[in-house]
Amino acid sequence: MDGTDHLDRITLPVTTQRLSLRLFTADDLDDMHAYQGLxxxxxxxxxxPRTRDRCAEVIEKISAPTGWSKDGDELVLAVTRADAPGxxxxxxxxxAGAHAQQVEIGWxxxxxxxxxxxxTEAARAVASLAFDTLGAHRIFARLDVENTGSAKLCERLGMRREAHLVENDLDGERWGSEYVYAALVHDLER
Ligand SMILES: CC(C)(COP(=O)(O)OP(=O)(O)OC[C@H]1O[C@@H](n2cnc3c(N)ncnc32)[C@H](O)[C@@H]1OP(=O)(O)O)[C@@H](O)C(=O)NCCC(=O)NCCS
Incomplete structure (x- = not known):
């Protein structure tokens, strides 16, 4: 399968009822830093948190995605509102896994x-993009068990909680636990 072709099939921006999803540009530096710096x-x-310089480096990389064929390839889209700038x-x-078309989503x-x-609206759009355009067989998200906002988002999308990984991470002195949420195409609430 030629993964680059999969990216070529995407027409940007992806629009939803209230949002538009597009590639980042250098002009988005301040906006990205405003949340990634928190x-x-x-x-x-x-x-x-990302410094402004780190945001600039990241934007340079993600503004020109190179393909969709090997483990680790990713597409990062800026979320903008139709009714406001920025x-x-x-x-x-x-x-995440090219052979079995396993695709991780995040926000x-x-x-x-x-x-x-x-x-939720943006995540639903990328979940559809993953299945309909990028050839995903299964999508999944990993989140800290304390990240209730993300857990609720996954459930609104129709993803199921498949795993509870107990103290699988050490952040400084604190043990972290994770949930894995996932969906096959027919699970999604469209
Ligand atoms: C996770 C994160 C995106 C959740 O943000 P959020 O605002 O709760 O999510 P949404 O934008 O989908 O909004 C959902 C909330 O809006 C409410 N809402 C209002 N209008 C809505 C509408 N039209 N559609 C859906 N929800 C609506 C929902 O009821 C929900 O509120 P609730 O949690 O009190 O039930 C945000 O906290 C974040 O960016 N966190 C830091 C980064 C992070 O954790 N990333 C994920 C790592 S795995």
Whole structure:
């Protein structure tokens, strides 16, 4: 299977009722840093908050995705509102296992835009993209058990909780536990 062709099949932006999903550009640096620089956002992404310089490096990389054929290939899309300027967050699809077409999905939203269903709407769009365009057989998300916002989002999408990994991670002095949520194409609430 030629994975690059799969990316070529995607027409951007992907639009939903209230949102538009597109590639990041260098002009999005301040908007990305506004949420990726926050401790509250980084906490559940298993890494420190991003500096502005780190955001610039990341944007350079993700603004030109190279393909969709091997483990680790990913597509990161900026989430924008149809009714307001700027980037409010991001969604990601990652080819975790090319052989069995296992695709990890993820999201991050600026806290100012929480509580209105934007992350769910964007995640639903990338889940559809994964199945309908990128050839996913199964999508999954891994999240800290304390990340209740993400667990609720997964459940709204129709994903099922498949695993509870108990103290499988050590963050400083704190043991972390994770849930794995997943869906096959017919599980999704479209
Ligand atoms: C996880 C995260 C995206 C959740 O944000 P969120 O605002 O709760 O998610 P949504 O944007 O989908 O909004 C859902 C909320 O809006 C409400 N809502 C309002 N209008 C809605 C609508 N039209 N559709 C759906 N939900 C709506 C829902 O009831 C829900 O509120 P509740 O949690 O009180 O029930 C956000 O907290 C975040 O970015 N966290 C940091 C990064 C992170 O954890 N990433 C995931 C790592 S695995």
């Amino acid at each position: 401790e509250s956002v980084a906490r559940y992404l298993y890494r420190p 980037v409010i967050g991001e969604v990601v699809v990652k080819l 991050a939203l600026h806290p100012e835009h929480e509580g209105r269903g934007y992350a």
